[in-house]
Amino acid sequence: MAAIGRHRSKLAAIFWTVVIHVRGRSFLSLLCLYVFFVVLWLVILPFGLENFIFSGYNFQAKSVKTRYEYCPKEWLMNYYPLLGAVETTCKPRQHVAYLKNHKCGSTTIVQIFNRYRRFYDLRVAEPKYGYHFWGPVDASKIPRPPKIKMEFINTVPLNGTEDKFDMILHHMVYDEEVLKRVMHADTFYTTILREPFSQFKSVFNAFHFDKKYNIFNADPMREFLRNPQKYYRGGTKPASAFVRNSMLFHFGFPDEDDTLRNNITFIKQFIAYIDKKFDFIMISEFMDESLILLRRLLCWDMDDILFASRNVLNYTYKHVDDPELRRLHMQWSLGDYFLYSHFRQKFEKLMKAQGPDFQEELEAFKICLKNFQNDYPYQ
Ligand SMILES: *[C@@H]1O[C@H](CO)[C@@H](O)[C@H](O)[C@H]1NC(C)=O
Ligand SMILES: *[C@@H]1O[C@H](CO)[C@@H](O)[C@H](O)[C@H]1NC(C)=O
Ligand SMILES: *[C@@H]1O[C@H](CO)[C@@H](O)[C@H](O)[C@H]1NC(C)=O
Numbered sequence: 001m002a003a004i005g006r007h008r009s010k011l012a013a014i015f016w017t018v019v020i021h022v023r024g025r026s027f028l029s030l031l032c033l034y035v036f037f038v039v040l041w042l043v044i045l046p047f048g049l050e051n052f053i054f055s056g057y058n059f060q061a062k063s064v065k066t067r068y069e070y071c072p073k074e075w076l077m078n079y080y081p082l083l084g085a086v087e088t089t090c091k092p093r094q095h096v097a098y099l100k101n102h103k104c105g106s107t108t109i110v111q112i113f114n115r116y117r118r119f120y121d122l123r124v125a126e127p128k129y130g131y132h133f134w135g136p137v138d139a140s141k142i143p144r145p146p147k148i149k150m151e152f153i154n155t156v157p158l159n160g161t162e163d164k165f166d167m168i169l170h171h172m173v174y175d176e177e178v179l180k181r182v183m184h185a186d187t188f189y190t191t192i193l194r195e196p197f198s199q200f201k202s203v204f205n206a207f208h209f210d211k212k213y214n215i216f217n218a219d220p221m222r223e224f225l226r227n228p229q230k231y232y233r234g235g236t237k238p239a240s241a242f243v244r245n246s247m248l249f250h251f252g253f254p255d256e257d258d259t260l261r262n263n264i265t266f267i268k269q270f271i272a273y274i275d276k277k278f279d280f281i282m283i284s285e286f287m288d289e290s291l292i293l294l295r296r297l298l299c300w301d302m303d304d305i306l307f308a309s310r311n312v313l314n315y316t317y318k319h320v321d322d323p324e325l326r327r328l329h330m331q332w333s334l335g336d337y338f339l340y341s342h343f344r345q346k347f348e349k350l351m352k353a354q355g356p357d358f359q360e361e362l363e364a365f366k367i368c369l370k371n372f373q374n375d376y377p378y379q
Helices: 002-021 027-047 073-078 106-119 176-182 196-206 220-226 228-235 264-277 284-298 323-332 334-352 357-375
Strands: 096-099 188-193 280-283
Touching: 096 106, 188 284, 188 334, 196 220, 196 323, 196 334, 220 228, 220 323, 264 334, 280 284, 280 334, 284 334, 284 357, 323 334
Parallel strands: 096 188, 188 280
Antiparallel strands: none
């Protein structure tokens, strides 16, 4: 934690000033002074008093209550200098491009990024049209929103190469070149994925595909998956992009190309490309773990990843886990299964590579989160 590093150097400066002034005194009195400062330092930290004492230094005064108010003291002790393991070397990364996938828990993640960028007064890319980078269209009325273009971004003040955005968070279809132009070179690219069948069920519900496709049947999802082309009509219907390979779609996968869509070699190449371009991909089934890893990779504080409500819905299909439907869906959205499987394996590997303190941090996080959500049930 960089904050503690700054804190430490400030105290060291005070200490040496005092030492110079008391030169000539005995070693014992110096030792007493040193002990006094150490004790003072350890006493004030857990109570957040540093916010008053060092208020002139903007020592992490937070918009939501005091720093770490929500977290258990035992966990914090591990992060105090002299008391246990400390991360002091990493520097928070504040340049983030987040690909907002539909129905994967994106609302939660965007909430976190938005709070962070407001607090640090970061510059976020704003869409020129609506709340997305699809351009001047209503995504629910056209088959397939285009990739992000410069003219979909409110780039008015973007003149020189040095003038870039710190964060980009709204819905978009990824385009490497466009993002490179508006984002800093050290931008952290991230997104979240969800188990494809659950994601499909959620999308089918949220986009009302039964009504869109006029499926007047007691079990519209089964009817659709049994005869997808009858309703999909080669992707000519509105919002087609969201009903097949809808996670890959956000990365700019050419799903409309029938020869490539089910070409496994091509799918794997495409996934390898994503893997190169994205620094970290979260997994919706491991939301808390994802956020801890995100925190660690970005070198953010625990405060920064707390979130209030999740956009969780309950709907008829949610609890349907029918092997036939899953198999049909896998045939229909093959690419999304490859995508998810690849990044889930990668995620689990990263999780395993964390030290034993990962589990400790996770437990602490759950407690912080509960305390936070008691105070902020909605946001
Ligand atoms: C960008 O260019 C426009 C037009 O040339 C100018 O009015 C504006 O002040 C420039 N903005 C910045 C931030 O340089
Ligand atoms: C499948 O994709 C690979 C890699 O893009 C390509 O070389 C190959 O020709 C494709 N196969 C077919 C049948 O289109
Ligand atoms: C969600 O819906 C299912 C089926 O309609 C129901 O069995 C379940 O109790 C609901 N869960 C909650 C938390 O409301």
